[in-house]
Amino acid sequence: MLIEAAHFLNERGRLALLQGLERGAYTVIELGLADVPRMGQILAKYSGADLADASLIIAAERLGLTDLATLDRTDFSIYRTRTGRAFVNRF
Secondary structure, eight states: OHHHHHHTSOHHHHHHHHHHHHHTOSOOOOOOGGGHHHHHHHHHHOTTOOHHHHHHHHHHHHHTOOEEOOSOHHHHHHOBOTTOOBOEEOO
16 A cells, blocks of 8 residues: 555655654554455455555454545445445545
């Protein structure tokens, strides 16, 4: 997700993002092979979902969060957590 976020930033924004990572301002969630089945479930359930969306959903589920900041308002108004909770876009 870091790469996707950085894609939308200018050079100054990318540098600020990296500095924030160095300071520990962000939580980094690692996804692994154990997450592949859940990714598959998300991609199968939502035809518009991509791997970035599925990754964000899995990270939110793992952290117990539903509040997100995303430009992807349409898709994230449809997506639900494993337990059926809706996401709230705070962006």
